[in-house]
Amino acid sequence: MHPATFDQAADHYNATRxxxxxxxxxxxxxxxxxxxxxxxxxxxxxxxxxxxRPLLARGFRMTGIDLSQNMMRRLLxxxxxxxxxxxxxxxxxVRLPLASGAFDAVIAVHVFHLIADWRxxxxxxxxxxxxxxxLLIGYDWRPPDSxxxxxxSKWREIIQTHGAEGxxxxxxxxxxxxxxxxxxxxxxxxxxxxEWTTTRTLARHIESIEHRTWSTAWRVPESFxxxxxxxxxxxxxxxxxxxxxxxxxxxxFVWQWFRWR
Numbered sequence: 001m002h003p004a005t006f007d008q009a010a011d012h013y014n015a016t017r018x019x020x021x022x023x024x025x026x027x028x029x030x031x032x033x034x035x036x037x038x039x040x041x042x043x044x045x046x047x048x049x050x051x052x053r054p055l056l057a058r059g060f061r062m063t064g065i066d067l068s069q070n071m072m073r074r075l076l077x078x079x080x081x082x083x084x085x086x087x088x089x090x091x092x093x094v095r096l097p098l099a100s101g102a103f104d105a106v107i108a109v110h111v112f113h114l115i116a117d118w119r120x121x122x123x124x125x126x127x128x129x130x131x132x133x134x135l136l137i138g139y140d141w142r143p144p145d146s147x148x149x150x151x152x153s154k155w156r157e158i159i160q161t162h163g164a165e166g167x168x169x170x171x172x173x174x175x176x177x178x179x180x181x182x183x184x185x186x187x188x189x190x191x192x193x194x195e196w197t198t199t200r201t202l203a204r205h206i207e208s209i210e211h212r213t214w215s216t217a218w219r220v221p222e223s224f225x226x227x228x229x230x231x232x233x234x235x236x237x238x239x240x241x242x243x244x245x246x247x248x249x250x251x252x253f254v255w256q257w258f259r260w261r
Contacts, residue, residue: 023194035134038061042062042105042106052064056079063098065090096127103129104133106136107135108137122177134257136255140251141253148205155209155217186258191257200246200247203243
């Protein structure tokens with residue numbers, strides 16, 4: 001995905017994807033249980049620091065790569081002066097300008113679905129890790145049949161019917177990533193961190209797409225964007241009734257980590 005796309009989202013990225021109070025600290029604490037103190041960590045797609053900031057506050061030495069200078073600028077602006085700043089590099093995950101075997105751990109959260117050549121990115125991750133290094137892939141989980149998840153899935157279906165690209169340049173999902181990493185010789189583990197709920201109306205979910213909050217809406221041409229939104233609203237109304245209906249949905253953060261022996 002083009003870096004300008006992420007630049008446009010920099011101002012609101014963390015606000016729309018932040019954790020509820022206390023969850024970020026739990027996520028950072030779980031990393032501290034998996035990765036040794038003093039470890040060197042690389043984050044792929046460090047962005048505005050949703051994951052990195054609580055890790056930096058714990059004293060981890062971090063390097064981050066991202067396609068967006070604006071995203072990384074927001075991260076630096078948010079770091080207190082008492083916290084050691086990360087080394088930030090504008091780079092593509094498929095061509096890491098970093099030494100082989102330089103890191104004890106690599107972190108990636110909601111990143112690989114945006115990388116067309118994700119297998120090459122995995123190879124670059126493995127190259128950058130020390131022996132016995134660990135790759136942590138994280139994501140926010142919610143039930144796949146929840147209204148928000150179904151609305152995003154239907155949106156992707158609608159825009160593809162109109163010939164637009166969404167946020168998934170390849171067909172991979174977490175199962176594909178796990179299978180590929182196991183084929184590369186990694187052993188896999190999984191852990192859920194924290195639980196919370198959100199309550200939103202269907203209209204609020206659709207507004208997030210209308211405002212191009214999510215990456216699946218970033219590249220849809222304006223020429224037929226309104227038509228796609230209208231189709232989505234019609235579908236949601238048929239499926240659920242009033243768009244003002246509220247749903248409470250459970251969430252949790254999940255780490256899957258992979259270690260080469």
